[in-house]
Amino acid sequence: MEAKQKMSNGDVKKAGKLAEEAMTMSDMLEKFKSELESAGQDDNAEFNALRLCSQDPYPGDGEKAEGEEAWLQEHSYTDPAWIMRGRRHGYRSTATRTPHGSWRGRVLSSLGQYVLSEVWLRRASRLTEGNDYEALLLFQQTRIHRFYDPLTEGTSVQKMSNGDVKKAGKLAEEAMTMSDMLEKFKSELESAGQDDNAEFNALRLCSQDPYPGDGEKAEGEEAWLQEHSYTDPAWIMERERDPTAAAMEAEVAQVLRDTGSHEKALEHFTLALELDPGVLDYWALRAQANFTLKNYREAFRDCISVHKDIRPVAMWKIGGRVLSSLGQYVLSEVWLRRASRLTEGNDYEALLLFQQTRIHRFYDPLTEGTSVQVRFTKYGRAVFCTEDVAEGQELFRDTPLVSSQTDDSAKAHPACSHCAVSLLTAEDYFGMDTFRRMNKAQKAIIKKAWPKVTAYPCPHCKREKYCSLECRTHAWRQHHCHLCPSINPPAAKLYDFCAKGTTQEKGMWNSMFSPMIMARIWANILTRVKELGVKGEPTKDQWARAKEPYRRFLGFGVSGFVKQIPKMLKIMQAIFQNTEIKYKIDELEFERRYYQVACNVQSFGPPCVTWHEFVAEFHRTARPGENHRRVAQEMRGEPKDVTFGGLYALQSSLNHSCDKNVDVMDAVVDGKPGVVIRAKQPIKKGGELYTTYIDTSMQRPQRRAWLYRAYHFWCECQRCKYEGDDCSICTQCGKKARKDSPFSVCSRCHRAWYCSPQCQKVAWKAGHKKICKAWPTN
Known part of the structure; x- marks a missing residue:
């Protein structure tokens, strides 16, 4: 049984909720500013929207800017201002313009001249070294208008409440089928996806902050180095100093190297x-x-x-690589962190080596x-094969760090609240009314075939059941x-909402996963704090130690989402202000955890439930007769799946492809439900493993739009690369078709269009052959 897709995008009609909320970003600048300042001061902050989003120009912006300047001249916007005394005061030099000149950027944005608006706002940001939050926010708002206004034209996406998810999904689908509107967006984002300075930069996103306890671990590693004579x-042999000869030897050495x-x-x-032992470069070259x-x-x-005070960056990097190769990861991070700081974060090799070391660790x-x-x-964590893999081969198994039933x-x-084992009884399946109408013989048949189910409820609240x-x-x-309501009464409201069995309620919740998983994360952090022997108010270091297991789950999204579900925020705040150790759940903390779950949650369930065992046993022991026939008639088919959402440490590292090469399947891991990852096709050694985050039966424009909105990347997988958008553009050469003469579609996959047989042949050889098949449609 294949595990469900990542829950934040599993259903096309519900998948876009995160993205739709991006369109309702609050204009309350001061609130946003204070939140971002708090995030900047937090050692564990993983997300800062204004810092994460790039201000780099897109390819072709130069030509567009020229066009916008021509428009301004045509409409007399470029004449200097006139004031009394008959003099014209036009600011001719950028040096005399006000440093905070974002006002003119706002004018240009209001006029729809977005590229020039970005130029002005970018200048305002640079003049203030990125410390003018208004300029940063105005720039991103302008970019949003530039790319999203064409997509939402004629729709109510911007004004829409996220409570009506089905309606939202329909409108978004309609917007995404407007290929002429997507064309400009698509080409620019494709270029951005190939640019090292594009919107998403994994090295910038990932923190280099040390983990709690790294000080003690570093001391242990230093002791190991001393013990093994590394310190x-x-x-070197003492010779008469001869800088000229030394330089010649170094040159020869580099040629030989x-x-x-x-x-x-x-x-x-x-x-x-x-x-010449005084030349630091020679030490670095020999170390290398x-x-x-x-x-x-x-x-x-x-x-x-x-000496460390004069040690060059190259030697800090070499030392870090040595320590990583020796398995002394904490000290390796210390050396590589020093290399990054010496170059103010501009040495990409140092940044990459640091993250590679942390991955190994x-x-x-x-x-x-x-x-x-x-x-x-460059895209962050990824999973690779270390050997050739055959189709169907098991690659790894994983169990969730935290989970909750949807x-x-x-x-x-019904299922075990802790491990997801099915607790479905015969009465649950057949229904009490049906069960009462059966005679004793029929009930006996069911009782004999149905596996014994014993549920162990919480003795205090009776709200949770266990296997x-x-x-x-x-x-x-x-x-x-x-979280037990008998001990923490405010938690009763959370349980009451979850008992409704709904994924949407205005002002309360609108996600496929349960809010209970977020509550369990916070509760588990409190448990870990208590295990540290904390008495009184925990220190910052103690909080960091308790949160450590969840740092690996990166999540990012648009600030302000919590305003869509303020009731749930109040419930969580009431719960965790009523615990023995208080946990402050402010808007920033709530959104961090929400996006952590939304971007990483994987749905799963037991591969075999009690109903499967019953059916197998019933057919094995079936006898001709009225009683067995009546029981068979009352069977209503397979019951609804047990669906849990969980955070998996290893599985969450799988990247997306619209043509996945692995299946994430429900499995029993260490006696409990979990997931197993199997190869969907042969994979060569060194090949990356890909799963899928969305419903890939959609056409390419919809797939890319959902992924960009919900996960903030523009998909460039093999399938997206060699599929097209519609019959108006040649998938291979980009030629536009006449309105009365659309291009021919690939007769096999119906996902690519070509202006000529020659273009089709070129595309086939280049890669379309690998992804051309009859894809399922929704």
Whole structure:
């Protein structure tokens, strides 16, 4: 049984809720500013919308700006202002313009001259070194108008309440089928997706903040280095100083290195050092040569032989790589963090090495014994094969760190609140009225075939049910001790809402996953605080230690979403102000956790429920007769799935493709429901594993729009690359068709259009062949 897709986009009609809320961003600048300032001061802040969003121009903006300038001249906007005394005061030099000149950017935006507006607002931001929040916000608002106004023209998307998700999904679908409006948006975002400075930059998004306890771990790693003689300075022979000869030796060494003769290069780098040990570059070059030859001890000794106050960036990076290769990840992060700070974050190699080290530190233990490895790419975390994989081969299994049953599923199919095991009884399935009408013989048949189900409710509130005393104990310790309504009365409102079995209620909630999963995250953090032996108010370090397991789940979205569901915010605040240790749930904290869940949650359930066992046993023991026939007639088909939403440490690292190569399937992991990832097709060693985040039966424009809105990236997977939007544009060459003569469609996949047989042949050879098949339609 295949696990469901990522829940924030599983249903086309509901998938766009995050994006639609982006269109209702509040204009309350002061509130936004204060939230962002708080985020900037928070050591654990993962998301800062204004800092994350790029101000880089898009390809072709130069030509567009010229067109807009021509429009301004034509409409007399470029004449200098006239004032009394008969003099014209036109600001001719940028040096004399007010530094906070965002006013003119607002004028241009109001006139629809968005490219020039961005130029002015970008200038205002740079003159204030990015510290003018009004300029930053105005720039992003202008960019939103520039790209989204054409998409929402003729619709009510901007004014729409998110409560009516079906209506919203319909309008968004209609907007996305307007290919002429999407064309401009598409081409510019495709270019942006290929640009290193595009909207999303994984290296900028990922924090370099140390984890709680890293100080003690670093001390342990330093002791290991001393024990294994890594901390002794490098030894070199004393020779008469000769800078000229040293330079010649270094030059020879670099030639030998470039030709692959690393051992001989090392000899000449050593000789250059002996002739002129005061040149720091020679130390760095020899350290690099030793590292290449895997002489890690000698390479590290070379690095520490130069005092840290004058140690060049290259040596900090080499030292970090050495330590990472030795498995001393905390010290490696210290060295690479120093390299990043010395270059003010502009050394991309240092940034990348840091994140690669952090990936090894936290994900290598998770992938041990599997055929996969997590790596850091320009798009963030990604999962790769470490060997050739056959179709159907199991790649890894995963269990959730935290989970909760979806509210609509809980109403239809009872399950263990902790581990997701089915607790569906015969009475639940057949219904009490039907069950009462059956005679004793028929009830006996059902009782014999139906597996025994024993539910263990919470002895205090009776609101939660478990499959065993063990699950009940674990759930109590992890989160329920803080959420049980008998102990924390404000939690009753949360349970009352979840019991309704709805995913939408105006002002309360409008997501497929249950708000209970967010409450359990906060409750689990409180449990971890208590396990630290905290007495009184926890320190900042203690809070950070308790939150540590959830730092790996990156989530980002548009600020202000919480204003759509203020009632749920109040419920959560009341719950966590009534706990033994108070947890402050402000708007920023609520949105952080919400986006953490929305961007990472994976739906799952048990692969086999009690009904499956009943059907198998019933057919095995069936006998001819009226009683068995009557029971068979009363069967109403398969019950609704048990659906839980969970956060998985390893599975959440899978990236998206509209042509996925793995299946995420429900499975039993360590005796409890979880997920297993299997290869959907053969995958070569080193190949990346891809799942899908959305319903991929949609056409390319809709798929890309949903992904960009909900996950903030423009899909450039193989399928999107070689499919088209509609018959008005050639998928291969981009030629536009005449209105009375649309282009021919690929007869097999019906997802690409070509102006000529030649274009079709070129596209087929380039890659369309790999993705051309009869795709399902919704």
